[in-house]
Amino acid sequence: MNKLQIQGFDIYPDHLSPDAQVQMVADIRKVVQAAPLFHPVTPRGQQMSVRMTSAGRFGWVSDRRGYRYEATHPNGMEWPAIPSSILAVWQDLSGTDRTPDCCLINFYGEGARMGLHQDKDEQDFSQPVLSISLGDEALFRMGNVERGGATRSVWLRSGDVVVMGGEARLRHHGIDRIKFGSSPLLPNGGRINLTLRVVD
Ligand code: MD6
Ligand code: FE
Numbered sequence: 001m002n003k004l005q006i007q008g009f010d011i012y013p014d015h016l017s018p019d020a021q022v023q024m025v026a027d028i029r030k031v032v033q034a035a036p037l038f039h040p041v042t043p044r045g046q047q048m049s050v051r052m053t054s055a056g057r058f059g060w061v062s063d064r065r066g067y068r069y070e071a072t073h074p075n076g077m078e079w080p081a082i083p084s085s086i087l088a089v090w091q092d093l094s095g096t097d098r099t100p101d102c103c104l105i106n107f108y109g110e111g112a113r114m115g116l117h118q119d120k121d122e123q124d125f126s127q128p129v130l131s132i133s134l135g136d137e138a139l140f141r142m143g144n145v146e147r148g149g150a151t152r153s154v155w156l157r158s159g160d161v162v163v164m165g166g167e168a169r170l171r172h173h174g175i176d177r178i179k180f181g182s183s184p185l186l187p188n189g190g191r192i193n194l195t196l197r198v199v200d
Contacts, residue, residue, distance in 0.1 A: 006152050007142040008168030012093060016159035020085070021134055021185055027083035028105060028134075028192060031055045034080045035073045037107055043067065049112040055082045055103040058199045060121065067121050069102060069199050082196075086132070090196050093163055094130050100196040108138065108178050108191040116143055116151075116174040119164070119197070127198035128165030134158050134192040137179040143172035158183045 004011040037051035040062040058069040059079045082103045119129050133156040143151040181189045
C-alpha cells in the first residue's frame with residue numbers, strides 16, 4: 001500500500017476505489033438526510049465557511065458556547081450511525097482496537113476553507129484521527145504542535161486518506177482552498193471531508 005509521511009501525517013493516496021467513493025457518497029447522503037448540514041458559528045461569533053454534520057455516538061458542534069462534542073444534533077435528534085463503508089477504512093488504517101465515536105462530515109462548497117487548527121476536543125490523544133477526502137481537490141497544510149514555524153502542504157484528492165496519530169496528533173493543520181469543480185464525484189461540485197475520532 002502506497003503511503004507518504006509528511007510532518008508525521010500518514011497519507012494514503014487513492015485508498016478508495018472510484019466505486020467505493022460512489023458508495024460512500026450514497027451512504028453520506030442518507031446521513032445528511034437524517035441529520036442536515038448546518039453552518040457552525042465559532043465561539044467568537046464568526047460563521048464557518050464549511051457546513052457540517054456528524055454520525056456516531058457523538059457529533060462535533062461549535063456555537064457561542066464553544067467547541068464540544070454533543071450526543072444530539074442542534075435540532076435535538078440523535079446522530080445517525082456511522083456507515084459501515086466508513087468504519088471499514090478505520091479498521092484498515094487506524095491501527096487501534098477502539099471504535100470511533102464520531103464521524104464529522106464537513107462539506108466545502110466553492111470558496112470554503114478551514115483555518116489552521118488543532119483537533120483537541122477529544123479525551124485521549126493516543127487515539128488517532130483519520131480523515132477521508134471525497135470530491136474536489138483540497139490544499140491541506142500541515143504545521144507544528146506549537147503555533148507558527150514551517151508548514152508543508154499537499155493536495156488531497158478524492159479517495160485519499162490521512163491518519164494523524166502519534167507525534168502528529170496535535171499538530172496544526174487546515175485547508176487553504178479547494179479547486180472547485182475539479183472532481184466529477186459530486187455532480188454539483190464541492191468537497192466532503194470525513195474525520196473519524198475516538199471521543200471519550
Ligand atoms: C479537511 N481536515 O481535510 C480538514 N483533522 O477538510 C482536518 O481538519 C483533519 O484532515 C484531523 C485529522 C485529519 C484531518
Ligand atoms: Fe482537524
